[in-house]
Amino acid sequence: MLNSLYTRLAAGLFVLMVAVGLVYTFISTVSLREYYASVNQELNRNLARDLVSDRNLVDEGRIDQTALKELFALYMTINPSIEIYLLDPDGKILSYSADPEKIKRNRVSLDPIRNLLVDETAYPVLGDDPRSHERQKAFSVTPVPSADNIQGYLYVVLRGEEYDSVEMMAREGHFIGMSAWAVAFSLLFGLVAGLAVFRLLTRRLTRLTRLVEQFEQGDPSAWAARARWADERGRSRDEVDYLGVAFDRMADRIVSQIEQLQEKDTLRRRLIAQVSHDLRTPLASMQGYVESLRMKRDSLSPEQQGRFLDVALDESRRLSHLVDELFELAALEAREKRPQPEPFTPAELIHDVAQKHGPEAARKGVELRVTGNLGLPMVLGDLGMTERVLDNLIRNALRYSPEHSDVVLDLAGDERWLTVTVRDAGPGIREADLPHVFDALYRGEQRDEPGHAGLGLAIAKRIMDLQGGDIRVRNEAEGGAAFAIRLPFQSAMAD
Structure with a gap:
């Protein structure tokens, strides 16, 4: 049973469903992360500019350091999901609102910043995260004090460390659990549905295999069952039906050959019986006349002895003719003797x-x-x-x-x-x-x-x-x- 086609199909389907689930989870995670980054960047694309404008960070063409420190302190309290950094024109970090002990970089790449400033609709554009040497995040940026007089950049990371911590907790919470159950249920449903479909597809093949086994064992009921199966599937044209038709033809040929062999065997038995009788008759006649000639040779006249010998000679010729015909017929049946047209x-x-x-x-x-x-x-x-x-x-x-x-x-x-x-x-x-x-x-x-x-x-x-x-x-x-x-x-x- 473990080596059956259905079992192998079920195992293959299970592996396939697991692989699909893993790929789906990976693609969904990456796509969802990019989607959230795009949405967040779209919603907060003017955040850095608004902070400069609303908090009066620029005074007489220069950055107001006092206002900047107040901004850092304020947003660390009311909105810990963002992190604010002041960069010089080369991308070096001058000041920031984050915990100093967690800052890993002393500068960020300016390429993503320039790309976003050139095309503000190119979402998502990910920039360097000063808290990590590898991680990148969505950001909002604006040149300060102005685009015409760039002395640096106000660089706002939209999903700071606090946001990541909260997101991690949410993933481990009820929502992620529900999502996992939904994925598991979907995969289980797909597996059960696939197994049912495989059962329907392999049912006829299993039945045909059972009929072949019964036919091989000489079960006479398999022949009638095979005929019913052929009638039921006569209008289908898939591989199983073609296999059934091939089995029908093979079974017809085998049955016909068996009948021919049985008929040949019957003829062979009759042939042996008749040949034995036809061979015995001249042999018995020859033996009888020769024995009579031997026993009564002295009492028989020359004419009687000649007649006995003539009869024995005729019987020997008849026997020789019969043997020759038997050999000739056997050679013709075996196709050893072929015509030359x-x-x-x-x-x-x-x-x-x-x-x-x-x-x-x-x-x-x-x-x-x-x-x-x-x-x-x-x-x-x-x-x-x-x-x-x-x-x-x-x-x-x-x-x-x-x-x-x-x-x-x-x-x-x-x-x-x-x-x-x-x-x-x-x-x-x-x-x-x-x-x-x-x-x-x-x-x-x-x-x-x-x-x-x-x-x-x-x-x-x-x-x-x-x-x-x-x-x-x-x-x-x-x-x-x-x-x-x-x-x-x-x-x-x-x-």
């Missing part, structure tokens, strides 16, 4: 394949015919793989065609695709079996031949997919099945 003439390929299977068709009493448009342009595909597909389709057609029937190889095309159709006159395929004829080792009810593993059509399907083509099957209305493969024309691929 090249342009070739479809009519030439069809004639070569038909000629290759002509003797087998003749032995079965089936006529192998080539029809359609023999002038089609060149197509782009792997010649060897395409021939392998046609070999499988023609062998299947010959296997199921009755005697004295036809197996037709038909060529057709449109603007983009070449279509080669292999039609037979056999019993066709049950409608229930049509969606599964390209599944590996699928055996329909009509496939009752011993040792037939059903891998040829699966291999053909995989080859056509790798080439960017496809393969389809349908039953003909007049009887028989028709397998059609499609490949793109070379001109279509160039476009």
Whole structure:
């Protein structure tokens, strides 16, 4: 919990609020001090001039020292918040109304005095405080005896030591306490409000995190909850919603992949079971005939021995063919065997394949015919793989065609695709079996031949997919099945 995003945001907000409070206090203190200095200097800008005028400090163009001492004594009694200093033209302190033991300077800088005399509205202008070597304060000043005949300056510090003492007491009093409580309450309110806002902002992220954890643990209820969350936030567009959408897509992909893996696992189990059965059948047959030949060799005639050997040889060939198909299908599934596309003439390929299977068709009493448009342009595909597909389709057609029937190889095309159709006159395929004829080792009810593993059509399907083509099957209305493969024309691929 301490490492959660909400906790870190809360800690960050707390530090931020403390920093804001300190900066606010510092800026407020400095600004308030300058404000008070400006106001005080504005209100008392003519104080020094009025003191000279009202107390008759100048007599016949000279400073009346007696009147000056009376002024010092008077203002030390009735207004201890100000301090009055008499300066010579160089800024040296000649006399003053303050306690002599607390005077630290023997002169003050004339630059602030001249700046204020030149522009009396430039507030605040701070001058040297004779009671300190570092401190500066607001002041009022006037040249004496006059601006035309400057023999010195009457320099009035508006916030003297007595004022500072009273101000310090006020800061430590009730007003400062109230201000501190106000600042503390404001910061506390900001902290609580910020935490509430953070809770609202992180609530969806926390919920999404919990759903991800539940989904990771395989909790099925997390999927439904995730869907509801996506529906509720479907119209928002902030980062949390984008993260939720990304999680939706990731979860969909994971679930789809899991389903595919489960389906693959089911097919794998079925494949292993069927392969085991298909391998066991020829092996058992071979073993049986070989053992019989060994045990009854003396009692069997040469013709019977030859027949036993022929059957064992046929079963070994069937077993070898099945193993070869298994290796080929595995290589295609693993993409170890990839097509090498090249342009070739479809009519030439069809004639070569038909000629290759002509003797087998003749032995079965089936006529192998080539029809359609023999002038089609060149197509782009792997010649060897395409021939392998046609070999499988023609062998299947010959296997199921009755005697004295036809197996037709038909060529057709449109603007983009070449279509080669292999039609037979056999019993066709049950409608229930049509969606599964390209599944590996699928055996329909009509496939009752011993040792037939059903891998040829699966291999053909995989080859056509790798080439960017496809393969389809349908039953003909007049009887028989028709397998059609499609490949793109070379001109279509160039476009």
